[in-house]
Amino acid sequence: MNFFVSFGSYLLLLKSTLGKPPSGKYFRRQLVDELSLIGLNSLGIVLIISVFMGAVLVIQAGYNLQNPLIPRFTIGNGVRESLILEFSPTIVSLILAGKIGSSISSQIGSMRVTEQIDALDIMGINSASFIIFPKIVAALFSFPFLITISMVTGMLGGYSAAVIWDIVSATDFILGLHLYFYPFEIIYALIKTIIFAFLIVTISAYHGYYVKGGALAVGKSSTKAVVYSSIAILTANVLITKLILI
């Protein structure tokens, strides 16, 4: 029962957020701030995770594919497929759900408990749209860039590991990256990414917007935001994969 009540509130918040976008004066300024917070500030962690993810994938693939009948370029091929189809869009989105989701939820939650949201409502401003809409737009723009960068960096990390530890030759690795490449896989990954971005921002914003209480409640809402965003990402991942790939 609680789930349906919460889901209903979530949909109402979405309606209110997307119903009428806020006026241009503040929207542009907020969008720039949010692009910086969501996009630029996440670049570092995305780069670090992706490099190590790519390197580990190469090491594990090298360890598992020692049969002389399996060509060595398969390692590069497997790394590319893993990164594009799953690791970059899903794992990086899960990491971002932790970083961005908790930040959004605690920021909006703090605004709620310090009555800043009430102050906006009193002024006759649609607080949901004013606060949440720029975050959604910023995430929808930033995430595809971050995930694309993650794919490239992951492959560079894999290449470095392959060459440094002599797991596979540079030529074989690059050949593997090029073989049987379907550009549609990138589109599939970016579609997933955009949906994950929307889920992370809206679910986190929902938990912050309806927080009741004080600092403790803000902390709890932040944790809930990360947990529910992660569950939503994993569920959506299965559904999107089934719908698009099979």
Add this chain to the structure above:
Amino acid sequence: MIEARSINKSFENKDVLKNINIIFERGKINQIIGQSGSGKTVLIKCLVGLFEVTSGDVIYDNRNFTRMSMKERKLLRQEIGMVFQGGALFDSMTVMDNVMFPLRMFSKGTKKEMQERADFCLDRVGLNDAGNLLPDEISGGMQKRVSIARAIALNPKYLFCDEPNSGLDPKTGVKIDDLIEEITLEFGITTVVNTHDMNSVIQHGDNINFIFEGTLEWQGNKKDFLDSGNERLNNFIYSTELLKRVKP
């Protein structure tokens, strides 16, 4: 003038406000007093529409706020200023940007006119030097004053203050009360103040409404406040040792 007509408010079958009828007059300090948990904050939130009333009407100068569409409410809210208990300043904006915010959102004036208005409001609350500071760089009393400056930026007809001097030392509390009274008289605003500060009530209570357990227990003004003959009100007034000692 604001009129609360037969207001009832319940939360999950618990009646918080019961048949409240109050007229808040223009150009006066209309106070809502009562113990914590008596329903004063719920009443003020019902008056401004942050809570929907369960039944009853809120009338702003013959305009029924309760029955208005969201669009109509938004327009009316531009005539309302509110000073929140904690100030509710936007912490990512400077003091000047906080005061400019309602002007930028709703004023049709030029940039220069808006700046002049914001300067006037900050000057009016004695903070013309604090424009570039962030809310967390100023004291609680200053935050309240910025909140008042922001609330009057659009020349509101109605001003709501939720415990404006709570958390402040007595001297600063008096300053805030005096400021609210000056602004009310100067601009002819209908001011509703939610307080449990006895000094504020004795000094500024033109129209005092005592709420007890969700009902309107007593109405009067600062002249008849101390000898009302109402036992519940007297228990509330003389609950502190200081006031017990000076009780006539």
